[in-house]
Amino acid sequence: MNGRSGWLTYSASKAAVINMSEVMREELKIYGTRVVCLSPGRTATDLRKVLAPDEDPTTIMQPQHVAQVIETMLGPTGQYVDQQNVIVRQ
Numbered sequence: 001m002n003g004r005s006g007w008l009t010y011s012a013s014k015a016a017v018i019n020m021s022e023v024m025r026e027e028l029k030i031y032g033t034r035v036v037c038l039s040p041g042r043t044a045t046d047l048r049k050v051l052a053p054d055e056d057p058t059t060i061m062q063p064q065h066v067a068q069v070i071e072t073m074l075g076p077t078g079q080y081v082d083q084q085n086v087i088v089r090q
Helices: 008-031 046-051 061-076 077-078
Strands: 037-040 087-088
Touching: 008 037, 008 087, 037 061, 061 077, 061 087
Parallel strands: 037 087
Antiparallel strands: none
């Protein structure tokens, strides 16, 4: 979400995706299409193992937790979430 030294490409691309989803959200709402950008925090994935090999994966969010948020967003309750960027953190 914020720029970090050594993470220029990642930070810039994340900002681009957030802004792109905001534009898509505005442009597509006339068709009844909802666009939500979801930004999960530290999650125990294979990529995370590479980026933080010394981190204990049991101490951070698990992929199924992110999946549950996505499931909620796709269900009836999700229609009430109206945010540019939904941040999911443990």
